[in-house]
Amino acid sequence: MTLEKPLTKDIPADGRALDLGGYERVGGYQALRKALRDMTPQKVQEEVKNSGLRGRGGAGFSTGLKWSFTPMGADAPRPKYVIANADEMEPGTFKDRHLMEGNPHQLIEGLILTAYANQADIAYIFIRGEYKFSEERLARAVTEAYAAGYLGKNILGSGYGLEMYLHVSAGRYMCGEETGLLNALEGKRANPRAKPPFPQVSGLWGKPTIVNNVETLANVPHIINHGAAWFQSLSHTKDAGTKLYGASGKVKRPGLWELPMGTTMREILEEHAGGMREGLEFRGALPGGASTDFLVPQHLDVPMDFTEVQQAGSRLGTGTMVVLDDKTCPVGMVSNLIHFFAQESCGWCTPCWSGLNWAKQILKALEDGEGKSGDLEKLEFQAKFWAPGHTFCALAPGAAEPLQSALKYFRDDFERHIQDQCCAFQRR
């Protein structure tokens, strides 16, 4: 059976972007035509809900359920907004970039469909500042879409209208957090907002707002074209669809592959990434970006979907794994990650701005050969201190995941740093 790769099959192999003509030739904007012609917004919502699509930004929340909280009907506050979260800043993650650089119209069509389903008036693409190629290609694609009548007033004569704007982020990890993004878009500090109220109720400029990840949105045209049942059938497991999986680290062929949801880590590593480089052993991986718990060799056969990875003690996250080998210091790796998170804390809630910096200092001391007994207990305490609900948003709980799992699986390495007063990997 040939694997279906709806998201990536049309991306030109030569590194160029699919332009409007190319996209239309492979069936682009047919889903939009179909929805506007044959489907009510409620029907689009229903189809997406039935498809079982779960958010690809990392949290895995049901997309259809998210949309169902949008106030609909004549009494709904206006304008309503939909936003593509293209602020891909999770360390080790580069999947959305691939989709935007290769097939920008796919995202735009998904965003228009999402807007239609939620009867939104204005759409934003909030894109990471460093993604210059994506920005240029999306800007061109938006212009093309306007010219072709897919955007603006009265789209394809349907009576439905949508304005779309591309907003380039000034650049902070926090801007990728749903509500931090809203504040950034409003020109404020990119601090997260309290939930409730959820953005669907009071979002951008206080109006109903849907924020979805790029990969999530890219799935929507295909679900509308082929239906919920087809989407379910793409997957190996209960979580529907395909998934862009990636691998970075010292594997033979680091990269990105669209595979059925639920493909095992072993298959991704061994078949697609070509296994570890010569002379290196697999020690573990962060399965879905920097803010997920380490999985180790015993987990290689875990199907990579939201449900199964969670049962294994981690999270699917963005599905792009960062691989740790046996010649790389896990303490150094975690130190690097925590440094990143400490740096990117918005400074709002105490466990995050204070605790992350302390953990960063301790980890650096370990690496510098200045570890002291009691340091590991402090790190463990901090990781618990940053638990979900203890902090204002998910940044610090995310940071806790690689730290707590490294302490669990690689504790010997940490202890040796203190005993030997040096990093054994650096000495070599």
Place this chain on the structure above:
Amino acid sequence: MGTIYVDGKPYEADAKQNLLHACLSLGFDLPYFCWHAALGSVGACRQCAVKEFKDEKDTKGKLVMACMTPAKEETRISIHDPEAVAFRAAIVEGMMLNHPHDCPVCDVGGECHLQDMTVMTGHDYRRTRFEKRTFRNQYLGPFLYHEMNRCIQCYRCVRFYREYAGGNDLNAFGIKNTVYFGRSEDGVLENEFAGNLVEICPTGVFTDKTLRRHYTRKWDLRMAPAICGHCGAGCNITIGERYGLLRRVLTRFNSEVNGYFLCDRGRYGYEFVNSEYRIRAARLDGQPIPADGAAQKLKSLVSGGKAIGIGSPRASLEANFALRTLVGKDRFFAGVADDQWQVITAMVRILQTGPARSASLHDIELSDAVLILGEDVTNSSPRMALNLRQAVRQQPFEIAGKLHIPLWMDDAVREAVQGVKGPLFIAAPGPTRLDDVATKTYRAAPEDVARLGFAVAHEVDPAAPEVLDLPSELRDLVRIIAGALKSAKRPVVISGPSCRTESVIQCAANVAKALCDTGRPAALGFIAPECNSFGLALIEARPLSEAFQVAEDGDSETLIILENDLYRRIPHEFVDGFLGAVKHVIVLDHLSNDTTARAELLLPAGTFAESDGTLISSEGRAQRFFPVFAQQTDVRESWRWLGDPTWSTLDDLLAALAQALPQLAPAVKAAPSSKFRMAGAKIPREPHRYSGLTSITANISVVEPKPPDDPDSALAFSMEGTPDQPPGALQPFFWSPGWNSIQAVNKFQNEIGDEIRGGDPGVRLFESLQSGAYFTTIPAAFARREAEWLVVPIEHIFGSEELSLRAPAVAELAPAPYLAVNAGDAASLHMEEPGGEVEIDLGSIKHRLPLKIVRELPGGIAGIPAGLTPARGAELPAWCRISKAP
């Protein structure tokens, strides 16, 4: 109300509130930082974590932030749960990682919320060995000292400064553990309420720079409840003294008046009490004389029966009444220029007959539509401006309500509401500091402001007189304003004396009456120009010009001037003539000024910090203040110098006052009498930790002296007494076990943020009688003149008020004299370029002033700063010739 369970026990709690509010109201010690009763919840600091359980069976529970969790029916929480306890300690630990631990040299040491919370959570051991971050501090002006290293990133400062007080030059910069709270560059903080940061900051980042010059710990302060005397708002303050110096002013919470906040004039004006210009001994013909001799001299000068008295709007009821009694009620005159007196008495008459309820500051804060007539409130009654900034949030709260966002969820409410503001209209001669929150502004001459008001009244109620020849563009504005007021649930009309025009007052009364008569519960917020203007009016003084007549007729030999610099009130040539027409001039005051310089007999009067007395605020609230200084020099209360020999205490005077002036009888009850006792003892002014104790004079004698007596109040100059809560009017300071900072006020309220237990201090004298007729005299429209300008006074929070101007920190921010016109008028003076000077004929003198171009001023109107030369003593508004200075 509903039932919540705290550590297994049921309690009644307000379901509309959050759990932190509920727990504090119930008296639990739950630590917090970012939350503030006036600012609401944002969930930043994570300090108030408690364990919440789903139901009775849930034993695991999960941590929630009390401030972010509704106190809804059947909520089950534990404060003492070990995980919650450990978490709260860890939060303080996290904050203390970078805190400099410099309590011994920190100005808030001993009254620091961070210290209190650290002790409360039990965090006591430093587990980190790494370096702390270091910031550079900024110069922020004469009021605040900045020490950023102490910061714990609670965000209260910027939330208060920007969102509550409307400032924009203080902000949070940067991220992670190095968020910087300051200005983009060094400079004076622009907002008039910046001083509140002293109390808003839970630690020592923003501290009182004036206190720093004469520093004393809270536990070494003798404190007393007082009333701010720097405008008519009547804000409640706590004043602190040590070794003969007044050290500082803090907010004394009163939910009906100033709540948790003061303006910077009120907080920093106090230093006049310590001024080198204080009159500390009696003088006869310029030579010091003993107090007994001075009293004797006063008696002999008055005994001829031909004395007249000039009262004062900045002296207490008691002082004014004592003078009135001494000279006789027909020989007692208002110490205010006639035109101003007319405006003041008009306001009092209107409030007495009452077309509408006299608005408290709290009422104003809750108003959902506002019309301001003739006032730049921030500069004329500053604290009220802070209330008005909250009033514009009232109507938009409905947006949050529809989204089911509780109003205490501050950030969420602000996100939902965005920039939407409720209706607030300002009609005034010039720009005002509330223009940024105004729906519409109308800049016009005083008579045109009045005409607008009259027209609005007519639009609301056709029975009110009509303004016939109103321009059509103004008619639209009138309709918009009337529409907004009519559709409001709690509209308020604000006016006051700044225009010095009675018709502006009358039109405000008409609008309020029109709203009330057509079934809308409007309130009327009048602004008294000085702290006891309304009290003086209620004492029934005769106009000042009639005193001149009496003196000119030779019907008076002795003139007694009470706490009043007449040269500030009326043109100097009139004062000179008046003082020259009598044989003897007796002046009672506390600071030397042009009037005291003319005194034959000068008596040292106590300031508010050395006196008992009662003031009537703008609201018509009688409030008592008490001395913080025990009498040590010849300085004494004016009423004691002047008082009837049969009055041995303040209570005797008040009894006489109630009898002589029944309209003021309720004012007697502004505070308990001197006989009041708690557990058989007086209320101590000194905290239990007062370290001077009674050994403070041990260098002179080791024998403990008897504490100074205070026959006039139930307060004692002592640290001995019951720790129980006294009545609000007698509350010398807020302090409670474990709560050493100003946050201790939590322990003195029934419900957090609501009234002081036992009732807020003060007695309202005016209640609406829903009576009185419409005013019908509508002034003619303003017509500009050729080569002449109508010069109006422009109020300045720092500079226009007499006593605060004698405080160095406030004086530093007073404007240099100027004359303001709009650009077109400047061009007509051939002065398009900035930096030029003009000449103005005001009174009999030509003054030279720098020209300031103020875009918003109407043509034909010029403004000069009120209270400063040349406006000082001038009769304004006045038509003046202005020309380019040669």
